Amino acid sequence: MYINGEWVKTQREFRVTNPATGEAIGMVSDGDKSQAILAINAAHTAFSSWSTASAYMRAEVLQRAYDLMIERKPMLADLMTREQGKPLKAALNEVQYAADFLRWFSEEAKRVYGETIPSARADQRFIVRYQPLGVVAAITPWNYPISMITRKVAPALAAGCTIVLKPAEATPLCAIAVFNILHEAGVPAGVANLVTTSEPVPIGDEFCTNIKIKKLTFTGSTAVGKKLAQDAAPQLKRVSMELGGHAPFIVFDDADPLHAAKGASLVKFLNTGQACISPNRIFVQRAILDSFVQTFTERVVKMKAGNGLDPSVSIGPLVNSAAVEKVSCQVEDALKKGAILHSGGKALSGDAYASGNFYAPTVLSNVSEDMLIYREETFGPVAAIIPFDAYDDVIEMANNTHYGLAAYVYTQNLSRAVRAFEALNFGIIGINDINPTSAAAPFGGMNESGLGREGAREGLGEYLETKLGGFSV
Ligand code: NAP
Numbered sequence: 001m002y003i004n005g006e007w008v009k010t011q012r013e014f015r016v017t018n019p020a021t022g023e024a025i026g027m028v029s030d031g032d033k034s035q036a037i038l039a040i041n042a043a044h045t046a047f048s049s050w051s052t053a054s055a056y057m058r059a060e061v062l063q064r065a066y067d068l069m070i071e072r073k074p075m076l077a078d079l080m081t082r083e084q085g086k087p088l089k090a091a092l093n094e095v096q097y098a099a100d101f102l103r104w105f106s107e108e109a110k111r112v113y114g115e116t117i118p119s120a121r122a123d124q125r126f127i128v129r130y131q132p133l134g135v136v137a138a139i140t141p142w143n144y145p146i147s148m149i150t151r152k153v154a155p156a157l158a159a160g161c162t163i164v165l166k167p168a169e170a171t172p173l174c175a176i177a178v179f180n181i182l183h184e185a186g187v188p189a190g191v192a193n194l195v196t197t198s199e200p201v202p203i204g205d206e207f208c209t210n211i212k213i214k215k216l217t218f219t220g221s222t223a224v225g226k227k228l229a230q231d232a233a234p235q236l237k238r239v240s241m242e243l244g245g246h247a248p249f250i251v252f253d254d255a256d257p258l259h260a261a262k263g264a265s266l267v268k269f270l271n272t273g274q275a276c277i278s279p280n281r282i283f284v285q286r287a288i289l290d291s292f293v294q295t296f297t298e299r300v301v302k303m304k305a306g307n308g309l310d311p312s313v314s315i316g317p318l319v320n321s322a323a324v325e326k327v328s329c330q331v332e333d334a335l336k337k338g339a340i341l342h343s344g345g346k347a348l349s350g351d352a353y354a355s356g357n358f359y360a361p362t363v364l365s366n367v368s369e370d371m372l373i374y375r376e377e378t379f380g381p382v383a384a385i386i387p388f389d390a391y392d393d394v395i396e397m398a399n400n401t402h403y404g405l406a407a408y409v410y411t412q413n414l415s416r417a418v419r420a421f422e423a424l425n426f427g428i429i430g431i432n433d434i435n436p437t438s439a440a441a442p443f444g445g446m447n448e449s450g451l452g453r454e455g456a457r458e459g460l461g462e463y464l465e466t467k468l469g470g471f472s473v
Contacts (some may be wrong), residue, residue: 001029001031001035001039001193001194001195001196002107002176002179002183002191002192002193002194003035003038003039003042003194003195004038004042004046004189004190005038005042005183005188005189005190006189008029008035009029010029010030010031010032010035011030012029013027013029013032014027014028014030014197014198015027015028016083016170016171016172016173016452017304018030018082018083018085018356019084019085019136019170019316019317019318019319019356019357020082020306020307020308020316020317020358021307021319021354021355021356022083022355022356023024023085023355024450025082025083025173026172028173028176028196029196030059030197030198030199031195031196031197031203032134032194032197032199032202032203032464033202033203033205033206035195035197036164036166036202036203036207037206038091038186038285038312039164039194040073040135040137040164040193040206040210040213040214042189042190042193043135043136043163043164043190043191043193043212043213044134044135044162044279045163045190046162046188046189046190046191047132047134047135047161047162048379049188050157050160050161050162050188050191050396051131051132051134051161051162052160053160055109055110055112055158055160056109058106058109058111058157058158058160059106059107059158059319060106060108061106061157061185061186062102062103062105062106062109062154062157062158062185063102063103063106063187064184064185064186064204065102065154065181065182065187066099066102066103066106066184066312067336068181068184068185069095069098069099069102069150069178069181069210070099072177072181073092073095073096073099074092075177075200076091076095076146076174076177077091077092077094077095078091078309079173079174079177080094080095080145080146080171080174081308081309081316082236082309083145083170083171083173084142084143084145084171084174084316084319085168085272085308085316085317085318085319085356086271086272086308086316087308087313087314087315087316088242088309088311090270090271090308090313090316091308094144094146094147094368095147095460096472097147097437097439098146098147098150098151098178098195099150099250100438100439101147101150101151101155101439101455102154103439104154104439104440104455105154105155105157105158105459105460106158107156108158108457108460109158109159110238111341111385112130112464114127114128114129114130114157115127115128116128118467119168119470120447123472124470124471124472125470125471125472125473126153126467126468126469126470126471127464127468127469127471128462128466128467128468128469129467129469130465130466130467131160131417131464131465131467132159132160132161132463132464132465133159133214133215133238133463133464133465134161134162134212134213134214134215135161135162135163135164135212135213135214135215136152136156136161136162136163136164136192136213136214136215136216136217136463137163137164137165137166137203137207137210137213137216137217138152138153138156138164138165138216138217138218139165139166139200139207139213139216139217139218139220139228139323140152140165140166140167140168140175140219140220141168141219141220141221142168142169142170142171142273142319143176143271143274143276143306143319144271144275145168145170145171145174146174146177146178148166148219148242149165149174149175149178149202149353150178151219151439151443151459152165152217152219152454152456153165153178153182153192153457155186155454155460155461155462155463156217156458157192158460159460159463159464159465160463161214161215161463162190162191162192162193163191163192163193164193164194164195164197164207164213165192165193165195166195166197166200166203166204166207167194167196168220169197169198169200169328170319170320172196175194175196176194176196176446179192179194179257181351182381197263204228204231205231206301206403207228207232208228208231208232208235208237209231209235209370211235213237213381214237214238214239215237215238215239215240215462215463216228216232216238216239216240217239217240217452217462218239218241218242218243219242219243220242220243220336221243221244221377222243222403222422223436224450225241225242225243225450226448227408228241229241229451235409238462239451239452240450240451240453240454240462241274241450241451241452242443242444242445242452242454243276243403243405243445243448243449243450244276244377244403244405244448245276245278245280245377245403245404245405245406245445245449246280246281246375246376246401246403246405247277247278247279247280247281247403247405247406247407247408247426248279248280248281248394248397248398248401248407248408248424248426249268249279249281249282249283249407249408249410250266250283250284250394250398250407250408250409250410250411250420251264251282251283251284251288251292251410252285252391252409252410252411252416253285253286253287253288253414254411254412254416255288255289255411255412256410256412257291257292257295258295259410259432260292260410261292261295261296261299262295262299263408263410263432263433263434264279264282264296264383264408264410264434265296265299265300265303265383266423266434267279267305267408267434267435267445268282268381269300269315269361269381269383271316271361271383272315272316272317272318272380273379273380273381273382274319274323274379274380276405276449277405277406277428277437278378278379279408280373280377280378280384281367281374281386281397281398282327282383282386283291283386283387283388283394283397283398284385284386284387284388285387285388285389285394286387286389289365289385292385293363293365293385295310296363296383296385297342297343297363299345300342300343300344300361300362300363300383303315303361304351305317305348305353305358305359305360305361305381306353306358307352307356313438315358315381317356317357317362318357318358318359318360318379318380319357320357321357322359322412323358323380324357324358324380324399326379326380327359327378327379327380327381327382328346328347328359329372330371330372330373330376330378330380330382331345331362331364331373331382333371333372333373334364334367334371334372334373334384335364337368337370337371338365338366338368339364339365339366339367339368339371339373339384340364340365341353341362341363342363342364342365343360343361343362343363344359344360344361344362344363344381345360345362346359346360346384347360347361348360348361359380359381359382360381361381362381362382363385364382364383364384364385365385365386365387366385366387367384367385367386368386371384374386375401377403390400391416391419391420395420395423395424397426399423399424399425401447402447402448403444403445403447403448403449404426404427404445404446404447404448404449405423405426405427405428405444405445405446405449406426406427406428406429406430406436406445407426407428407429407430408423408429408430408431408433408434408437409421409424409429409430409431409432410432411431411432412432417431417432425446425447426446426449427442427443427444427445427446427449427450427453428443428464437455438455438457439455440455440456441455442455442456442457442458442459443454443455443456443459444458458469
């Protein structure tokens with residue numbers, strides 16, 4: 001753990017395993033509430049000097065962290081593949097995305113401008129300034145184990161906040177590698193702190209109830225996010241919640257079917273389907289359904305599952321055996337209720353898969369509303385294809401979810417694209433585009449997919465408090 005500028009070890013440790021091989025790849029300190037309190041106190045003490053340091057100084061530290069992350073990209077990607085499982089090429093992309101937040105917010109740190117507002121009184125002046133909130137507590141998931149950290153740490157530090165982070169139990173080594181970079185980049189003692197643990201509940205409780213914490217920023221499941229938001233409510237702590245999704249991917253009959261099938265297969269199986277913006281329901285207009293399913297399936301059967309260090313692999317393991325179980329259960333339920341299986345449909349066994357958590361890339365069509373997969377976040381390599389007839393029907397079906405994170409629309413008709421963009425109740429919409437994300441663009445969900453945005457100007461605003469001065473002159 002990294003507390004008050006020093007690396008700290010506990011006697012109790014937990015094991016980190018490679019999800020592709022089941023091998024132990026490290027032992028990590030198993031922190032508890034007492035270490036969380038030490039970290040919060042350190043962040044509280046460091047706040048007065050960090051929040052009043054010049055924005056230029058904070059920007060320089062973040063820029064150095066960016067440079068170090070880029071320098072270490074191959075090492076970080078290799079670690080990520082071994083700890084989290086995604087193929088090496090995807091891990092390299094994630095490290096670049098993670099580093100982009102450091103650079104973007106290093107630049108934005110210098111642009112926290114205030115405002116003057118004209119008053120109705122000639123003898124009055126209004127001045128608005130934005131100041132850092134204070135100590136931030138952050139909790140991150142395992143599926144994007146580096147970028148989900150920098151997406152919080154970079155804006156918090158740019159704004160002048162200090163931070164205590166608890167990473168996911170499955171991926172603490174990536175978090176340690178990020179904090180090594182922050183340390184070497186010159187982040188002062190206490191400004192950024194890392195508490196690793198195998199027991200998140202007591203630390204989450206401390207984050208929600210400790211009076212020194214002014215904001216909780218969480219990325220993870222909707223169920224845990226709701227619980228944390230409730231626990232933080234009695235003190236009216238600020239919260240940002242980046243939660244689950246159930247993305248619709250809509251293919252209209254005027255779309256280029258090859259482009260659409262290629263896009264859908266790439267984004268669906270990204271990170272083995274373990275992404276919050278992964279399409280969970282692929283709606284295809286009936287006139288092009290057969291050709292879409294055929295092209296899509298042809299692409300999927302060519303995907304090779306295995307250890308992500310093998311360059312020919314595009315489907316890594318699932319995070320654990322429970323994830324394999326959940327996916328199997330959704331597929332069995334769908335098949336029982338009339339879905340058609342085009343490929344996959346089973347956990348992978350045999351020598352190459354014996355110790356890992358592998359599920360075959362799977363294509364189901366004829367998926368309907370009564371199936372679990374239609375509503376539950378899948379978080380696995382299963383594509384669920386659903387036919388539709390008319391524009392109004394598909395917009396209603398797509399919006400019929402309590403989630404609201406990402407949606408995708410494929411069409412060559414401009415007015416249909418604009419109307420769908422406006423009608424879909426989702427925070428991020430890709431129009432003929434499967435990667436509508438960037439450090440410069442606001443990321444976040446509507447409804448039960450979350451509160452607040454990360455990245456972009458909005459992402460910095462999440463760590464700032466608005467202060468108004470009324471001056472009688
Ligand atoms: P999770 O079970 O909610 O865990 C997320 C983090 O919360 C982990 O660090 C976890 O620690 C911690 N945690 C779990 N229970 C807690 C509690 N009671 N108190 C405090 N902390 C607690 O989610 P996950 O399975 O890791 O991640 C997958 C989910 O994240 C999916 O739903 C996905 O859609 C969502 N996600 C959303 C975004 C987004 O930007 N919207 C991005 C990525 C992922 P442990 O690891 O020790 O359990």
